Amino acid sequence: MKPDSDHPVEEETSAELYSSARDKPDTAVNTGGDMLAHRHRREQVIRAAWFFCALFAVVTIFFILAFLFFDAYPIFLDVGVWNFISGMVWDPTSINPQYGIFPLIVGTLLVTLGAMAISIPLGIGTAIYIAELAPCRVKAIAKPAVELLAGIPSVVFGFFGLIMLTDWIRVTFDVPSGETWLAGSILLGVMALPTIISISEDAIASAPLECKEGSLALGATHWQTISRVVTPAALSGITAAVILGIGRAVGETMAVLMVTGNAAIIPDPIWNVLSPIRTLTGTLGIEMGEVPIGSTHYHALFGVAVVLLVITLIINIAATIILARIKERSMPSGTTCSVKRMEKPQEGSGERLMGMIRHYRLPLVAIALALLLFIIFGIFGAVAAGSLYLVVHVAGTRLSPRWTQRVAFSLVFICVLGVLFALGVILFDIIVNGAPYITWEFLTLPPSNLGRSGGIFPAIVGTLYLVAGAIGIALPIGIGAAVYLTEYTREGKTTKIIRTGTDLLNGTPSIVFGLFGFAFLVIYLKFGISLIAGQVTLALIVLPTIIRTTEEALRTVPTFIREGSLALGATKWQTIRRVVLPPSVPGIVTGTILSIGRAAGETAPILFTAVVFSTRFLPDSLFEPVMALPYHLYILATNVPGAEGQKYATALVLLGLVVVFYALAIWIRHRYTLQRMW
Amino acid sequence: MVIALLAAGCTQTGEEGASPTAPPVTTLKVTGSTTVLPIAQAAADSCMNDNTTVDIQVTGGGSGVGVQSIGEGTADIGMSSRDLKSDEKTRYPDLVTTTIANDGIAVIVHPSNTVSGLTMAQIKAIYEGEITNWNEVGGPDRIIVVIGRDSASGTREFFSEKVMNREDFVATRLEKNSNGAVKQTVAQTPGAIGYVSLGYIDPEITAVPVIVDGKPVEPTVENVVSKRYPIARSLLMITHGAPSGLAKEYIDFIVSPAGQKIVSDEGFVPI
Numbered sequence: 046m047k048p049d050s051d052h053p054v055e056e057e058t059s060a061e062l063y064s065s066a067r068d069k070p071d072t073a074v075n076t077g078g079d080m081l082a083h084r085h086r087r088e089q090v091i092r093a094a095w096f097f098c099a100l101f102a103v104v105t106i107f108f109i110l111a112f113l114f115f116d117a118y119p120i121f122l123d124v125g126v127w128n129f130i131s132g133m134v135w136d137p138t139s140i141n142p143q144y145g146i147f148p149l150i151v152g153t154l155l156v157t158l159g160a161m162a163i164s165i166p167l168g169i170g171t172a173i174y175i176a177e178l179a180p181c182r183v184k185a186i187a188k189p190a191v192e193l194l195a196g197i198p199s200v201v202f203g204f205f206g207l208i209m210l211t212d213w214i215r216v217t218f219d220v221p222s223g224e225t226w227l228a229g230s231i232l233l234g235v236m237a238l239p240t241i242i243s244i245s246e247d248a249i250a251s252a253p254l255e256c257k258e259g260s261l262a263l264g265a266t267h268w269q270t271i272s273r274v275v276t277p278a279a280l281s282g283i284t285a286a287v288i289l290g291i292g293r294a295v296g297e298t299m300a301v302l303m304v305t306g307n308a309a310i311i312p313d314p315i316w317n318v319l320s321p322i323r324t325l326t327g328t329l330g331i332e333m334g335e336v337p338i339g340s341t342h343y344h345a346l347f348g349v350a351v352v353l354l355v356i357t358l359i360i361n362i363a364a365t366i367i368l369a370r371i372k373e374r375s376m377p378s379g380t381t382c383s384v385k386r387m388e389k390p391q392e393g394s395g396e397r398l399m400g401m402i403r404h405y406r407l408p409l410v411a412i413a414l415a416l417l418l419f420i421i422f423g424i425f426g427a428v429a430a431g432s433l434y435l436v437v438h439v440a441g442t443r444l445s446p447r448w449t450q451r452v453a454f455s456l457v458f459i460c461v462l463g464v465l466f467a468l469g470v471i472l473f474d475i476i477v478n479g480a481p482y483i484t485w486e487f488l489t490l491p492p493s494n495l496g497r498s499g500g501i502f503p504a505i506v507g508t509l510y511l512v513a514g515a516i517g518i519a520l521p522i523g524i525g526a527a528v529y530l531t532e533y534t535r536e537g538k539t540t541k542i543i544r545t546g547t548d549l550l551n552g553t554p555s556i557v558f559g560l561f562g563f564a565f566l567v568i569y570l571k572f573g574i575s576l577i578a579g580q581v582t583l584a585l586i587v588l589p590t591i592i593r594t595t596e597e598a599l600r601t602v603p604t605f606i607r608e609g610s611l612a613l614g615a616t617k618w619q620t621i622r623r624v625v626l627p628p629s630v631p632g633i634v635t636g637t638i639l640s641i642g643r644a645a646g647e648t649a650p651i652l653f654t655a656v657v658f659s660t661r662f663l664p665d666s667l668f669e670p671v672m673a674l675p676y677h678l679y680i681l682a683t684n685v686p687g688a689e690g691q692k693y694a695t696a697l698v699l700l701g702l703v704v705v706f707y708a709l710a711i712w713i714r715h716r717y718t719l720q721r722m723w
Numbered sequence: 724m725v726i727a728l729l730a731a732g733c734t735q736t737g738e739e740g741a742s743p744t745a746p747p748v749t750t751l752k753v754t755g756s757t758t759v760l761p762i763a764q765a766a767a768d769s770c771m772n773d774n775t776t777v778d779i780q781v782t783g784g785g786s787g788v789g790v791q792s793i794g795e796g797t798a799d800i801g802m803s804s805r806d807l808k809s810d811e812k813t814r815y816p817d818l819v820t821t822t823i824a825n826d827g828i829a830v831i832v833h834p835s836n837t838v839s840g841l842t843m844a845q846i847k848a849i850y851e852g853e854i855t856n857w858n859e860v861g862g863p864d865r866i867i868v869v870i871g872r873d874s875a876s877g878t879r880e881f882f883s884e885k886v887m888n889r890e891d892f893v894a895t896r897l898e899k900n901s902n903g904a905v906k907q908t909v910a911q912t913p914g915a916i917g918y919v920s921l922g923y924i925d926p927e928i929t930a931v932p933v934i935v936d937g938k939p940v941e942p943t944v945e946n947v948v949s950k951r952y953p954i955a956r957s958l959l960m961i962t963h964g965a966p967s968g969l970a971k972e973y974i975d976f977i978v979s980p981a982g983q984k985i986v987s988d989e990g991f992v993p994i
Contacts, residue, residue: 138880140889207904212911221868221914224897307873307898321897331873331900337811338791495764573797574754574782657782659764662748670752670780680783683904687925 098525103546159230168241170460198646248282296554514580523591579655598632755789852893
């Protein structure tokens with residue numbers, strides 16, 4: 046099969062080939078025609094390979110959806126789709142089992158909303174600080190620190206949340222139990238932060254320098270430049286960041302189920318953040334393990350997974366549409382600066398939407414801030430935010446730009462302090478409690494007595510195997526897909542579908558991958574609980590991150606470099622391999638780091654596919670199960686009484702492992718950045 | 724000394740069948756209930772300590788996973804803290820269960836709670852949401868935080884049958900997906916009530932005596948053995964047909980005196 050063989054790019058390619066053969070007579074000593082045909086074939090094969098890589102994400106997402114739906118079908122038949130979704134009671138094991146998931150849907154949405162109210166202002170504030178305000182030295186520390194935060198596995202957050210956060214909430218707000226919506230939102234907010242900060246920061250930092258200089262030269266203050274020139278230019282990147290953050294929050298399982306209490310009720314009143322709550326993911330996480338396979342309850346859980354997947358699909362598709370609108374809007378002005386202009390009547394709903402967003406930016410920010418403060422400090426916070434808004438509003442009209450800047454910068458600074466505080470508290474707790482238990486024996490021995498003594502060596506190796514396998518599978522496919530998307534096609538229907546497929550895969554909650562891995566790899570393909578099942582499941586999870594970051598990296602390579610190479614007679618593939626890919630390595634490495642962090646820390650996907658609680662031998666084949674650090678920590682934290690030190694030590698080792706990965710990768714990136722040619 | 728004893732026990736059973744035919748490393752996969760997991764793991768440890776040619780891999784997941792894994796043949800032994808359900812029996816008709824231990828389910832509260840005992844009716848009323856403050860049952864003036872297990876848990880299944888007469892739990896209960904998580908939450912929450920397997924009782928929480936015929940009965944191994952404690956059940960290992968080969972040796976070891984010593988060391992009740 047020759048995909049897209051009628052594509053315009055092909056003509057370019059043969060033209061290049063021709064010129065290349067003519068320009069280098071010494072390499073084409075034998076019949077030039079043969080050489081040409083051979084090269085042409087090779088280019089075609091390479092192109093086809095990348096096309097299939099790109100197709101992989103789309104096919105996978107549809108396959109997962111179909112497979113889950115197939116397993117969920119009986120429940121929709123039994124209960125009816127509408128009753129399933131709108132039912133108010135989830136009680137599958139009562140004498141009259143009831144399968145209503147409305148409270149779970151509401152729970153998921155509320156927790157995500159709360160998390161976004163925390164992480165969007167903090168995340169964007171911090172991104173602005175790192176990109177625009179931080180001194181070089183601070184920046185050099187802050188960026189890796191944020192990436193480190195991304196590497197903290199969700200089970201560590203859950204562990205921390207269960208022990209510290211819920212207790213703090215219980216005492217501070219004087220409620221019977223700290224396991225609440227608020228706890229879930231705070232934890233998820235912190236967890237979504239690194240995603241939002243990293244990607245926003247990249248977007249803000251890559252705003253064209255000449256726009257910034259222009260604005261400053263016109264006499265605008267630094268803050269005016271940031272708020273009216275740089276941030277609008279980075280809007281598409283920031284939106285992408287927020288969407289990814291939402292995706293992370295909606296799909297998070299382990300941390301949520303450990304701190305939200307899992308009561309299947311709708312908060313009363315609906316804004317009561319101190320009510321326990323239950324999410325769709327939490328339901329899957331706690332019930333999947335013990336449900337009799339093939340029962341109505343089992344199918345109902347797959348129904349929950351389908352609903353969860355559909356919700357994330359809707360969020361992602363909406364986001365894709367919004368992003369496309371934003372891109373369209375900024376397209377006419379091309380790469381030039383989109384400075385805030387005077388508002389005028391605009392055509393098109395997208396234009397209007399953007400106009401509205403721009404017009405109501407201040408009130409929107411105020412509402413978000415009010416929601417954030419409300420969630421943290423209750424009603425007083427909301428009042429404070431309200432008055433703050435008035436102050437800012439007055440400031441906007443009355444205060445001098447210099448004062449506005451001062452106020453804005455202090456707000457940004459508060460955001461940064463908040464993020465640092467969150468990171469500091471978590472790290473401090475784990476290091477102080479875990480360090481005394483780290484011994485040579487702990488790192489090199491297999492566990493005994495249920496992990497209460499002995500060590501965690503098989504878990505360390507198991508995690509490395511899982512991560513290596515996942516990256517080994519996902520990296521070639523991901524890079525291939527990104528190369529196809531950026532280098533071989535123009536934006537059209539095919540790329541749109543592929544890109545949407547990738548985005549959807551990215552928004553798919555990890556527990557859904559876990560369910561899919563269990564139902565498809567473990568049961569249907571009869572892999573059993575095995576290393577390979579875990580690696581494939583994890584690979585699917587990290588694939589979109591690799592595609593996206595590689596694409597971003599390839600795009601930063603200026604077109605003139607490619608044109609130069611092609612003009613010198615290099616083929617398409619030669620250009621990609623020798624000219625485009627090398628300078629993209631730092632970007633690709635960044636994506637891989639994020640992926641390693643994610644893969645190493647994921648618990649939900651390997652829970653039912655790859656891990657054993659304890660084995661003293663390392664696996665000798667891909668079809669053996671392994672131990673893994675995050676799972677070991679999860680079991681120690683929830684199932685084994687009396688392993689206090691080992692829990693913290695395991696968490697610390699997991700963190701340490703991530704830090705080693707990160708340090709290595711950051712060093713590599715730093716080296717490559719120094720070598721960059723433009 | 725205990726370990727030496729256990730190891731000896733395992734050797735005896737281990738050498739009977741394994742030595743003539745055993746390949747260099749034989750693997751046994753044990754999967755299922757998190758309640759049974761501590762026993763299975765400790766037994767596996769002592770077997771493997773003694774016989775380096777076997778690798779016994781113990782996985783959690785839950786009773787449902789245990790039944791399913793053995794039914795589908797992805798594991799050699801399934802663990803369950805509940806009996807097979809009727810649709811599981813029709814799906815996998817040739818499964819054989821072996822009782823390896825008994826277990827009591829203890830009702831636990833925060834150590835600061837002064838409640839001296841609860842009747843079965845009071846426990847039921849609390850879990851139904853009719854009693855909402857500890858002062859209604861002789862405790863301090865504190866809102867009761869009801870903590871339960873997930874709807875797929877074998878422990879909850881049993882609790883629902885034995886204590887609740889299968890009536891519905893209060894909707895505002897918090898749900899946890901393991902014994903350890905329930906214990907952890909109760910230990911941190913002054914107003915909490917929870918139920919866990921006997922093996923999970925430790926000084927961080929207080930196990931409340933259940934009042935039977937006007938007399939408080941502590942949830943202890945002795946009281947479960949003497950059948951005075953009312954909330955007790957069996958823990959199972961499931962095999963395809965009667966156990967054979969390494970699986971048989973392993974299960975035989977657990978039900979042997981040395982294995983039952985492990986059972987009581989882990990806080991469960993010997994058969």
